[in-house]
Amino acid sequence: MVPLGEVALDDLEVADGIGMSIARLHRLLACVSSSGSKAGMDRPTFMLLATLAEHGPRRSGALAETLHSDPSTISRQVAQLVKTGLVERQVDKQDGRATVLVATEQGLALLADMRGRRNAQIAQMIMHWPDGDRARFNELFERFITDYERHLPVFITAFADKAGVGGEK
Secondary structure, eight states, X not given: OOOGGGSOHHHHHHHHHHHHHHHHHHHHHHHHHHHHHHTTOOHHHHHHHHXXXXXXXXXXXXXXXXXXXXXXXXXXXXXXXXXXXXXXXXXXTTEEEEEEEEEOHHHHHHHHHHHHHHHHHHHHHHTTSOHHHHHHHHHHHHHHHHHHHHHHHHHHHHHHOTTTTTOOO
């Protein structure tokens, strides 16, 4: 981790702008998630189903790791999805003693519907942007998210450090 004193002031100013934009986006996504839960798809459900759709059957622990979440939280969320028929437990073909979680056809259909709705709204939101801007934003946003994910362990450590900037241990 780069010590705070080694980061250029203009980089900190840009980082503050990005950080505040992330905070706004988080607030807006929470609002959309609240509305989505009324339609049967809250954010945790979306993330679990999207992960299972993208990566295929997973053990609960692997799903928690992929989602950077606590296994007990994933366990509670999965139990609800199994109960509603969006996810099912199947015998692990590599280890018959274990089970894997699999999105059901109903779960995949709900995910496809919600992704379609989301994508239509985002497309409407940016359709007035020039083609190059849309493509460039997609490229830069994907790069930012990839770097954020790669940096996540350092980020978590920085926030776990109670000393913080100018603090005491």
